[in-house]
Every structure is written in structure tokens, then in C-alpha cells.
Amino acid sequence: MNKFWKSGDPFIWLTGVALMFSLLMIAGLMYLITAKGLGFFWPSNLTEIKLKDGSALLGEITGHESVKAHDPDGQEMTIERTQLKIGNRDLYGLDFRWVDDNNIENTSYPQYAVALERREWGNMYGFIKQISEGGNVLCTGNESCWAVLESQIPVYSGIYEEIKGIEKGVIGGINREIEHLRLEIRGEQMGSGRQDRIKELEAEIKEQEARYQEQEEKLTALYAEFDKEKIVMTSVDGRDKEMPLGNIVRAYRPNSMSWFQKAGLYASKLWEFVSDEPREANTEGGVFPAIFGTILMVMIMSVVVLPFGVLAALYLREYAKQGTLVRIVRICVNNLAGVPSIVFGVFAVGFFIYGMGSTLDSIFFKEALPNPTFGTGGILWASLTLALLTVPVVIVATEEGLAAVPKEIRDGSLALGATKFETTWKIVIPSAMPAILTGLILAIARATGEVAPLMITGVVKLAPHLPVDGYFPYLHLERKFMHLGFHIYDVGFQSPNVEAAKPMVFATALLLILIVVVLNLTAIITRNRLRKKYTTSAV
Numbered sequence: 193m194n195k196f197w198k199s200g201d202p203f204i205w206l207t208g209v210a211l212m213f214s215l216l217m218i219a220g221l222m223y224l225i226t227a228k229g230l231g232f233f234w235p236s237n238l239t240e241i242k243l244k245d246g247s248a249l250l251g252e253i254t255g256h257e258s259v260k261a262h263d264p265d266g267q268e269m270t271i272e273r274t275q276l277k278i279g280n281r282d283l284y285g286l287d288f289r290w291v292d293d294n295n296i297e298n299t300s301y302p303q304y305a306v307a308l309e310r311r312e313w314g315n316m317y318g319f320i321k322q323i324s325e326g327g328n329v330l331c332t333g334n335e336s337c338w339a340v341l342e343s344q345i346p347v348y349s350g351i352y353e354e355i356k357g358i359e360k361g362v363i364g365g366i367n368r369e370i371e372h373l374r375l376e377i378r379g380e381q382m383g384s385g386r387q388d389r390i391k392e393l394e395a396e397i398k399e400q401e402a403r404y405q406e407q408e409e410k411l412t413a414l415y416a417e418f419d420k421e422k423i424v425m426t427s428v429d430g431r432d433k434e435m436p437l438g439n440i441v442r443a444y445r446p447n448s449m450s451w452f453q454k455a456g457l458y459a460s461k462l463w464e465f466v467s468d469e470p471r472e473a474n475t476e477g478g479v480f481p482a483i484f485g486t487i488l489m490v491m492i493m494s495v496v497v498l499p500f501g502v503l504a505a506l507y508l509r510e511y512a513k514q515g516t517l518v519r520i521v522r523i524c525v526n527n528l529a530g531v532p533s534i535v536f537g538v539f540a541v542g543f544f545i546y547g548m549g550s551t552l553d554s555i556f557f558k559e560a561l562p563n564p565t566f567g568t569g570g571i572l573w574a575s576l577t578l579a580l581l582t583v584p585v586v587i588v589a590t591e592e593g594l595a596a597v598p599k600e601i602r603d604g605s606l607a608l609g610a611t612k613f614e615t616t617w618k619i620v621i622p623s624a625m626p627a628i629l630t631g632l633i634l635a636i637a638r639a640t641g642e643v644a645p646l647m648i649t650g651v652v653k654l655a656p657h658l659p660v661d662g663y664f665p666y667l668h669l670e671r672k673f674m675h676l677g678f679h680i681y682d683v684g685f686q687s688p689n690v691e692a693a694k695p696m697v698f699a700t701a702l703l704l705i706l707i708v709v710v711l712n713l714t715a716i717i718t719r720n721r722l723r724k725k726y727t728t729s730a731v
Contacts, residue, residue, distance in 0.1 A: 222705075229702035232695035233461040235446045235454050238305040238317055240428055241276065242297045249289065250305060250317050250428035251278040277692075279307075279315035283431050287314055288691045301447045304334040308425070309442040310435070311352075311471055314692065321424040321432060330421070337423075341443050344421060348438040351418050358411050360657075366404045368663060373397050379559040465699060470654065474683050475693045479700055481655055485571065485673035486640065486707060488659060492575035492669075493582070493639050498632055500579070501586025502621070508587070509594040510616055522591075529584040537645030540577035545569060545649065565670050569650035571659050572669035577645045582635035589634065593627020594620060622722070629719035633712050640708045643677040651678045653686075676704040 236252040243249070255275035263269050272293040281287055308316040320337040323330045323344075331337040377393045380386055418438035425433050444457055468478030504525075512518050549566035557565040566572070597620050605615040621628075643651075652672045659671045680700050687693035 225698055225702050225705070228695065228698035230462075230699070232699050233458050233465065235307070235444060235449065235457050235461075237301050237446050238307060239276070240300045240302050240305070241274075241291060242299075243291070243295050244297050245295070248428045249276055249278055249291065250302075251276045251289075252317075253277075254288070277315070279317045280427055280433070282313040283427060283433060287689060303448050304338075304445060305447055306334070306338075306425070306443060306445055308440050309476070310439050311441055312439060314472060314476065314689075316425055316433065316435075318425040318427045318433070321426045323421060323423050323437070325421045338445070341423065341437070341440075344437050345440055345443055348418065348421075348440070351414055352438060355411065355414050355418065358407055358414070362407050363404065363411070364657070365663065366400050366407065370397055370400045370404075373400070375559045382559060466703070470679075473687060473689070474653065474679065475687055475689055475696055479674075479676065479679060479703065481658060482674040482676045482679045482700070483703070483707070484658055484660075485651075485655070486676045486704070487711075489571055489575050489578070489646075489673065489675065490636055490640055490711060492571065493578045494632060494636065496576060497579040497583050497586055497635055498628070501583045501631065501635075502590050502628055504583070505587045505590035505594060506616065506621075509591050510612075510620070525584045525587050529588070532644075533581055533642050534644040536577055536581045537648045540573055540580070540645065540649050544573040544576055549573065568670075569648070569672055570670040571650055571673045574646050574650040574673070577649050578639040578642060581642065581645065582639050585634045585638070586628070586631035589631025590624065590628050593624030593630075596627065597623045622725075626719045626723040629715050629722065633715045633719070636711050636715065637708055640711065641677055641704065643675070643681055646675055646678055651675045653678075653682050676700055676707070680704065 236254075238250055239253050241249045253274060254277045256272065257275075258270050258272055261269055261271050273290050274293060274296075276289050276291060277287060278284060278289050279287060302319075304319060306318060306320055310316055320334050320341065322332040323337050323340050331340050373393050373396050377390055377397075380390050380393070419436040421437040422434050423437055423440070425435070427433070442457075442460075446454065449457070465478050466483065467480050469481060470479060471477035508518060508521065545567060549564065549568065549570075552566040553561060553564055601619055601623065602615055605619045606612070610618070650672050652674065655672055655674045657668075657671060659668050659673050660666060661668070680697055683693045683700065684690075684697040
């Protein structure tokens with residue numbers, strides 16, 4: 193028996209079993225996230241449930257569970273119950289309802305039951321009663337109105353996009369130009385005070401205000417067109433609800449759709465998720481601003497952390513005199529990797545935002561004060577915070593790569609007449625590049641999922657503008673931004689409608705994992721190519 197334990201075989205099997213359980217847990221977690229996330233977009237059938245008390249419910253079945261209860265005699269019993277997404281929040285005040293299975297008289301799947309995805313108040317489930325325009329009834333009943341509804345939704349979607357284009361594009365540009373001119377006037381008043389220049393700027397402001405008035409009139413006409421046609425829906429319990437057709441994003445009848453039709457709708461909803469903006473307190477719509485903000489933040493962080501991490505490692509390994517001080521620095525670098533991320537966030541608020549940001553405002557943006565430009569949270573400070581957070585990882589990985597470069601290669605380069613710098617730049621760094629990219633991969637993996645420091649350095653629930661647009665200087669590093677990690681936290685823990693937000697949490701978590709995988713795979717492929725390029729064989 194002693195020989196068996198001394199051979200080490202039990203420990204090999206133990207590590208193998210531990211690895212197997214770890215992989216199974218990871219696979220189980222990924223399966224749960226994938227099933228819950230991707231299943232969210234599949235159009236489920238609408239079920240009509242008639243209860244024994246004569247009432248009726250219509251909606252999507254979203255869950256079953258067994259719960260403990262007590263009968264009239266006080267005896268404990270187990271009952272089955274079903275969760276139904278009934279929608280119609282403006283009628284019922286809630287989106288979901290649990291129904292005891294023993295209270296269900298029968299269930300059916302009405303062929304003409306309609307599901308409406310709305311811009312406000314969530315989904316609407318019911319039957320079409322009529323569609324009218326300006327008080328004139330255009331059609332009545334499910335069949336005659338369905339064709340009208342299908343033809344008009346794309347029309348109103350186009351009007352909605354035009355409205356958004358004017359509000360965010362044209363009017364947003366006019367407001368930006370007016371604000372720029374206003375600040376220029378204030379700058380003139382604080383500086384030379386040239387009255388002729390101030391009058392020119394004021395005249396330009398009046399021109400922009402005239403343009404604004406024109407666009408506002410156009411917007412008013414579009415809103416009148418947007419609300420022109422009305423649809424009246426009847427819920428399963430006989431309640432009527434009138435709403436503008438412009439408020440409807442999508443309409444479908446899942447009980448009469450084929451599998452291929454559902455697959456097409458699934459693809460449409462999935463594309464909306466990755467390409468559109470959020471709505472309904474981030475519980476519906478898309479997450480494109482969060483995707484964009486996450487990727488841009490990681491790119492800025494990588495551009496900053498890579499050169500600083502490599503330079504620090506080069507100095508510690510190649511130029512610094514090895515001794516007690518250098519060992520202390522290495523210990524400090526290793527300890528920095530274990531500091532809680534929120535500590536870096538607090539440091540960033542004091543150093544970057546209140547220190548550097550306020551200084552930049554006082555030097556370059558005096559006319560905008562007391563409104564801060566860089567003296568408040570933004571994507572630049574968030575990226576620098578994550579660069580500080582991850583630079584120890586890059587330093588350690590780079591040092592290991594530099595130490596692995598054979599001494600013979602260095603000596604050969606120096607013997608051929610190359611300087612120390614030339615040897616480092618052309619021989620040592622390329623040979624250590626796979627290790628450098630390994631550090632960058634680890635930095636990206638950690639930074640992409642961080643949330644705590646971002647909450648106090650620039651991330652917000654909903655950003656009105658992306659950090660990149662068509663206005664000079666095109667990349668606006670002072671703007672606040674959305675992030676997938678914070679989006680998950682906000683929707684999962686801060687949403688007023690927790691049950692409705694659950695699917696969005698899983699879908700966003702899956703998307704965040706995929707983005708991390710794609711970013712890491714890109715770096716891994718680059719690293720492997722460099723490794724093959726600079727691999728040398730010993731003679």
C-alpha cells in the first residue's frame with residue numbers, strides 16, 4: 193500500500209477527476225447560459241388557459257415547478273404550478289402569473305392569437321378587433337386586419353427610423369453646433385472680447401436656430417403621421433386596448449406559423465439583439481451600444497497597457513541592475529495583480545478624473561466650466577483604469593518571455609556588431625512576442641468582464657451617444673459609455689421587472705462570453721503565428 197501511494201498514481205487520478213469535474217461544471221454552466229440565452233428569441237406558442245373559476249389567461253408558458261403547500265386540513269402536500277407570461281402590462285400591471293395546475297380546466301392554442309412587441313409596455317397578447325385611421329374603421333376582425341397590420345408595420349418602422357435620424361442626427365448636430373458656438377462666444381468674452389467676432393458667432397447661432405425650427409416642424413408632422421392609424425386589441429378576458437400602429441415593433445401569430453417561419457423570426461430577433469438599441473429599461477430591444485462600448489474600451493486599454501507593460505518588463509529584465517530594489521519592485525508588481533478592482537476604481541476617480549481631468553478642463557476647456565468635459569467619468573478614464581488593473585499581468589508574462597530568450601542569441605547579435613538597443617529591438621522583443629501576447633490575452637480576458645471600477649469611472653445605464661460618430665474629432669474619449677458587464681448587472685439586479693429581465697441577462701452574458709472568446713482567439717492565433725516565425729532550433 194505504501195508503494196502504491198509513493199508511486200504518485202492516486203494523485204494523478206485525483207487531479208484527473210478534479211479536472212473532469214471542473215470541465216463538467218464549465219460545460220453545464222455554458223449549456224445553461226446558451227439554452228436560456230438563445231431560447232429567449234424563439235417565438236413560443238400562445239397558450240389559452242381556462243381556469244375552473246371561469247376566468248381565462250393567454251400567454252407564453254415559461255416554466256413549471258413543484259411547490260410545498262397545505263391542504264384545508266393542514267397536511268403538507270406538493271402541488272404543480274405553471275408560469276405564464278401574460279404580457280399586457282398596461283392592462284394587468286404585471287407580465288407573469290403562476291397558475292396551480294389543479295385549477296386549470298383546459299388549455300388550447302388559438303390559431304388567431306396575436307403577439308405584439310411594442311416600444312412601450314412590453315408585449316401585448318390578444319386578438320385584433322379593428323384598425324382605424326382618423327376615426328374611420330379600415331377593417332375589423334383577425335383575418336381582414338392581419339393583412340393590413342403586416343403591410344403597415346414596415347411603413348411605421350421607416351417613419352420611426354426617420355424620426356430617430358432627425359432627433360439624434362440632424363437636431364443633435366444642430367444642438368452640438370449651437371453649443372460649440374456658445375462656448376466660443378464665452379471664450380471670446382473671457383479672452384480678447386472681440387465684438388465683431390462675437391456678433392458673427394451670434395448670427396451663426398440664429399441661423400442654426402432657424403434650421404432647428406425647420407427640423408422641429410418636420411418632426412411634428414412625422415409624429416402626427418406616426419400616430420395616425422390605431423389598432424384595437426381585445427385581451428382573452430374581453431378588455432379592449434387601443435394603441436397607435438407606430439408603437440408596434442413586430443407582430444406575429446406563433447400558433448399558425450411553420451417551423452421555417454419561426455426560424456426566420458428567430459433570426460430577425462437575434463439580429464435585432466446585436467444591432468439595435470435597448471428599450472423598456474434595457475429589458476427589451478438590442479445591446480449594440482454596450483457591444484460597441486465594450487470592444488472600444490478593450491481596444492483603448494490594450495493600446496495603453498501593451499507598450500507600458502513591455503517597457504516596464506524590459507527595464508526590469510534587460511537594463512535595471514539586479515538587486516534588492518528590483519526584487520522589491522517585482523514583489524510589488526505581483527501584489528498589484530491581487531488588489532481588488534474597486535480599489536483601482538477609487539484611485540482612478542481621484543487621480544484621473546479629479547486630478548488629470550480637472551486640470552485638462554482648466555487648461556483647454558475653461559469656457560465650458562463649471563460643466564466638466566474630462567473632469568467626469570468617460571471611456572478614456574475607464575480604459576486607463578483597466579490598463580492599470582492589468583499591467584502587472586503583462587509585465588510578469590513579458591519578463592518570463594524575455595528570460596526565455598537564449599543567451600546565445602543575444603551574444604551572437606552583439607558579436608556581429610549590433611548595439612544593445614538593436615539587439616533588444618530586433619532580436620529579443622520579437623522572440624519574446626508570444627509571451628507578450630499571452631500577457632495581453634490574460635489582460636483582455638480580465639478587463640472585458642470587470643464591472644466594479646467602471647461603475648465609478650464612466651459606464652452608464654444608457655448612453656445617448658456612442659463615443660464614435662461623424663463629428664470632429666470623431667473619437668470622443670470624454671463621453672460616457674455602455675458596457676456588457678454593467679448591462680448584465682443593471683438588468684439582472686436593478687430592473688423594476690425582474691422576471692422579464694431574466695432572459696436578457698442570459699442572452700447578454702452569452703454575448704459577453706462570445707466577445708471574450710473572439711478577442712482571445714484573435715490574440716492566440718497571432719501569438720501562434722509569431723511563435724512559429726521566431727522558433728529556433730538548437731544546433
